[in-house]
Amino acid sequence: MTADPEGSREPRVWGDDSARAGGRWNWRRVRFIPLAAGAGALIWGLQMGLIRLGWDLPGSAGAALHGPLMICGFLGTLISLERAVAVGRSWAYAAPAACAAGAVALATGHETWAHAAILLASLWLTMISIWLCLRMPALFAGLLAIGAATWVVGVILWALGHPMTVTAGWWLTFLVLTITAERVELSRVMRPPWWTTIVLTLGAGLVLLGAARGELAQSTGYAMGAGLLIMTLSLLRFDVARVTIRQRRQVRFSAVCMFTGYFWLATAGLGLALGLQASWIHGYDAAVHAIGIGFVLSMVFAHAPIILPAVAGVRLAYTALLYAPLTILHASLVARIAGDLLESFAARKAGGLLTAVAIATYAIVLLAATVWPRERRSILPRAIRAPAD
Amino acid sequence: MMDPDIVGALKDIVDPELGIGIVDLGLVYRAAHTPAGVEVIMTMTSPSCPMSEVLVAQVHGALRRRFPDSVHDVQLTWEPPWSPARITAAGCAQLGWRKTARADAARSSWPARLLKSLVRH
Numbered sequence: 001m002t003a004d005p006e007g008s009r010e011p012r013v014w015g016d017d018s019a020r021a022g023g024r025w026n027w028r029r030v031r032f033i034p035l036a037a038g039a040g041a042l043i044w045g046l047q048m049g050l051i052r053l054g055w056d057l058p059g060s061a062g063a064a065l066h067g068p069l070m071i072c073g074f075l076g077t078l079i080s081l082e083r084a085v086a087v088g089r090s091w092a093y094a095a096p097a098a099c100a101a102g103a104v105a106l107a108t109g110h111e112t113w114a115h116a117a118i119l120l121a122s123l124w125l126t127m128i129s130i131w132l133c134l135r136m137p138a139l140f141a142g143l144l145a146i147g148a149a150t151w152v153v154g155v156i157l158w159a160l161g162h163p164m165t166v167t168a169g170w171w172l173t174f175l176v177l178t179i180t181a182e183r184v185e186l187s188r189v190m191r192p193p194w195w196t197t198i199v200l201t202l203g204a205g206l207v208l209l210g211a212a213r214g215e216l217a218q219s220t221g222y223a224m225g226a227g228l229l230i231m232t233l234s235l236l237r238f239d240v241a242r243v244t245i246r247q248r249r250q251v252r253f254s255a256v257c258m259f260t261g262y263f264w265l266a267t268a269g270l271g272l273a274l275g276l277q278a279s280w281i282h283g284y285d286a287a288v289h290a291i292g293i294g295f296v297l298s299m300v301f302a303h304a305p306i307i308l309p310a311v312a313g314v315r316l317a318y319t320a321l322l323y324a325p326l327t328i329l330h331a332s333l334v335a336r337i338a339g340d341l342l343e344s345f346a347a348r349k350a351g352g353l354l355t356a357v358a359i360a361t362y363a364i365v366l367l368a369a370t371v372w373p374r375e376r377r378s379i380l381p382r383a384i385r386a387p388a389d
Numbered sequence: 390m391m392d393p394d395i396v397g398a399l400k401d402i403v404d405p406e407l408g409i410g411i412v413d414l415g416l417v418y419r420a421a422h423t424p425a426g427v428e429v430i431m432t433m434t435s436p437s438c439p440m441s442e443v444l445v446a447q448v449h450g451a452l453r454r455r456f457p458d459s460v461h462d463v464q465l466t467w468e469p470p471w472s473p474a475r476i477t478a479a480g481c482a483q484l485g486w487r488k489t490a491r492a493d494a495a496r497s498s499w500p501a502r503l504l505k506s507l508v509r510h
Contacts, residue, residue: 085439132437136470144437185435186406189414189484191473243484244408251408306405310439 017183030093032311034081035101041073044107046356049081052353054345067164071171072118073103076151077235078307079178080125083144085311087128114208115159122151139197143204147177150163150211159388165217168288169224173211173294176265177204183235183258192238195338203231216277216284225273228291232266249319250305253326257302260330282340282348293333293355301326301362319369332358395420395427398455402447405438409483411444415475418466426460427452430470441465 009344044059048066051057080095102117154170184200203226210216210224239262245255268290275285305316336351338344399420402411411431413415419430429448433441445463452461471486 082439083437086437088441129437132435135467136434140435182437185437187405187479188434188473189409190487191474207497240407240484243404243490246407247408250405292485303406305441310443 033153034096034100037103038077041069041103045069084264119155140181143181150174166214168218169211187240203227219274220273225269228269254302257298261295261298286340294362317369325358329358390421398451413480428462
């Protein structure tokens, strides 16, 4: 065993942390409530998205809430819950609780209550993130706090009635900075050189500038596009996924999801930097969904089997069949962006449906792999047995 | 203090995101037999990581299997904070870099190195 390279500092255990070490198992069941609300927001948000693409489904009055449901109701709840679990203090759970309440309010048509609840959730998450930053000052902690603050800005703009094209820029910045922070935190094991701090800070700053300028809806997206490109290239160079892709099973699957996500993030950055969101009629749709589906949902696919057990205490089993919904997800985005580029309504409509199919398939495959473990899978016909990974 | 028996019991506990053991990552600060039983003090790579409950539970489970007749005390700490310098040589090998004093020095803070280079010149 290598000697402690940092000298003989004795570890100090704080009261709250040592109590947490024993595990408060009974509280984990309560976490199912915000998880269920988040899942409900995801399903309802997908339905609203399909309605916006022209599918004839019930609930058309709420179609404009697709963005808030997906970003605030689903992803906001998930991120808040993850952070609350990390903090391990009961006060931290106010964020996911408020977000879950906001998601329910959104889905039931109480928009004013939803504004208030989600604003509270975003403010609480920002406070939690600042607390974490003070506990361990580091680039990733700073990015988490700034990301949470951009969620607050977006919610305020949404509540004040600003166009969704402007609000979406802030909300996507929240997601991009949050995920980037988590990757930077993990990738510290790669010991990146000191100048990556400067590069990532520059990239984050440019993305923030782009959000502030409302570049998603403008004719030029130089700042946001350049910022996304800079961050993606830096992450690609030093992400630990470069190592973990050589591992097996779940770890490799996560790495594959990461790289496909980076591809779409870079594509969105390049498109924005070239001002393509203005030259295509549906350029805004392409940019938003390249980031939201290609990058963010890829990350969700990568981490759900890891985070759900941590957050909800459920045991999930990995299966190589998960590559199927991942493939469908990216195929759906290709179809959608091709439809945006070629102004093909049918391709956009099909792409949207395929995205919903990908998410549903992912959930079903994960559940099936958990409920039906490998040793009993031999009764399946050979054609649909899981391929060896 | 790192008792080899206790460390051996924890060797198979893996960080699920990195696929590397918590011992190789340097997350275990102390593993010792005490008059009360078995004591493990560990940390996570950062306070924002939600995996602490799961990993602590796995440590409890591993200790129960290895030392069924002992009382186990598993504590989580953030002092001193974890850093990549704590990764063991085996962990470094899995990550594809060699752990040497020179590698550690090359990653020291840039203000310190800048100052040293200015003084040298």
